[in-house]
């Protein structure tokens with residue numbers, strides 16, 4: 330079942346008079362439960378594609394359907410709600426709100442979703458245990474290592490059981506051991522809970538973990554391999 | 557949640573928050589303290605004027621205000637006094653007085669003044685002469701030959717207690733009358749001019765001296781105390797009295813009618829204060845908006861992140877506004893307390909303007925100003941800051957929603 334459908338999407342940046350096609354007529358489908366990596370050289374359009382799928386950027390041409398909904402038909406507030414309910418984000422860096430503790434950062438999504446506090450606490454506790462950071466619940470982000478911060482970000486991305494998790498270079502700031510742990514974690518959530526993951530990455534290791542690797546080149550799909 | 561977030565965000569940049577908080581506190585407390593001073597000054601002016609033998613309402617002969625000659629007097633007032641007392645709300649005070657222009661002479665000096673015949677017992681709580689004198693005593697009924705003069709006058713004539721002075725004035729029949737009095741007491745008032753303008757003798761003594769029987773020139777009325785505020789039904793009572801005495805060729809006026817300048821100044825006063833609040837607020841608003849913009853720009857990646865995670869723009873506005881609300885509420889409460897303490901503890905005994913008294917007196921301003929803190933001023937100053945402050949905060953808050961997640965997150 331398709332969770333993301335990208336139809337002939339282009340994203341064009343204007344630099345002075347010249348146009349630059351960061352994405353050029355891209356079409357693809359991502360199914361529920363997939364564990365997909367977007368690969369390709371720097372500047373090939375990985376982040377741009379991920380942002381479009383996540384509804385924080387808008388396409389200049391083509392349509393994107395998320396869970397059957399056309400993103401371009403939604404208003405700003407509706408898009409925000411869609412992101413809140415259906416999408417989990419993990420960014421390369423700066424994932425956490427500095428004034429909130431690890432647990433509060435995770436809980437914040439659930440609060441925005443207006444989930445009652447007893448359920449919230451339960452879910453946060455469980456997910457922090459899953460990412461192995463139950464003992465860091467009350468630390469602020471600045472008191473956590475980079476790897477721990479990324480694990481908290483993953484915990485936050487999956488805590489509300491979104492339809493899809495979009496992760497942009499989640500391992501870029503991590504050493505390989507820590508990166509591997511994080512990938513194990515996500516893979517486990519993918520197999521245990523059927524959470525769909527899409528990564529944008531340079532990291533060879535991420536591509537090894539992925540069961541499907543879509544390679545972009547100059548804003549076009551160069552390759553799409555399922556293992 | 558907003559409040560927790562706001563609270564923590566405020567303390568993120570402790571120094572900046574403290575600086576802007578200090579500015580808010582200084583702003584609001586100076587608003588309130590200044591208001592208390594101005595109000596105290598005006599209140600002093602008003603009560604000086606009322607105590608200055610005006611009273612809340614005064615009844616006199618129709619012609620007396622324009623031509624205060626002895627012919628324009630109230631004839632046989634006993635029945636009228638009883639009637640008036642019956643018409644007034646309970647707790648009102650009614651006094652009768654007779655006044656005439658006179659000359660006070662010592663062996664060396666002659667001073668023109670207004671001689672007022674009073675019943676000292678009745679004047680208590682109505683005019684300054686009812687207060688215990690600065691020196692000497694108020695005359696009792698037995699002492700028919702005593703006169704009370706002002707402190708400044710005594711100094712001017714180089715007199716002392718017990719000294720004899722001669723009063724010359726015109727009697728009811730037009731003849732000149734001279735009578736000797738002994739200075740028995742000295743009164744002091746807020747205004748030096750008052751101390752020089754009046755001298756007091758017994759009502760009966762003066763009536764006899766002028767040959768007017770029981771006649772008087774004025775009836776002064778003090779309405780019941782209204783917790784320090786002006787009496788509520790002043791205008792209505794005045795109109796009612798006027799309707800009842802006009803057939804006797806008498807005129808009833810309240811102090812607002814007798815002192816129109818002060819009265820209209822009082823009416824504009826709240827407006828003046830509001831303008832003053834706005835001016836101080838304006839100065840404060842620049843700092844406020846600047847600081848908030850700084851705080852918002854510093855955290856643009858955070859706002860981008862929050863939007864990416866699915867926070868609606870409205871919630872971001874709420875978040876920023878909560879911070880401002882917290883800051884302002886904090887500032888308002890501290891400043892109100894600070895203003896209260898300043899007024900009640902530091903300036904509780906008033907501020908002595910003796911050095912400036914000569915100039916200020918022209919306006920009827922007291923030598924000592926007692927700041928008057930009213931709830932209106934506290935509420936108005938706080939509301940101006942809170943409401944307008946929140947309003948100015950809308951701009952930075954709107955800015956915070958304009959950071960696109962893609963743009964802000966790009967800069968690592």
Ligand SMILES: Nc1ncnc2c1ncn2[C@@H]1O[C@H](COP(=O)(O)OP(=O)(O)OP(=O)(O)O)[C@@H](O)[C@H]1O
Pocket residue numbers: 342343349350351369370371372373374375376377378529531
């Ligand atoms: N806001 C922008 N304005 C102009 N050009 C942009 C903007 N954002 C992206 N681009 C351009 O679009 C192209 C694709 O950028 P994108 O960030 O998607 O690449 P990427 O594949 O994620 O690269 P990297 O691996 O370095 O993260 C790049 O050439 C980039 O310069």
Ligand SMILES: [Mg+2]
Pocket residue numbers: 375376377497529
């Ligand atoms: Mg990228």
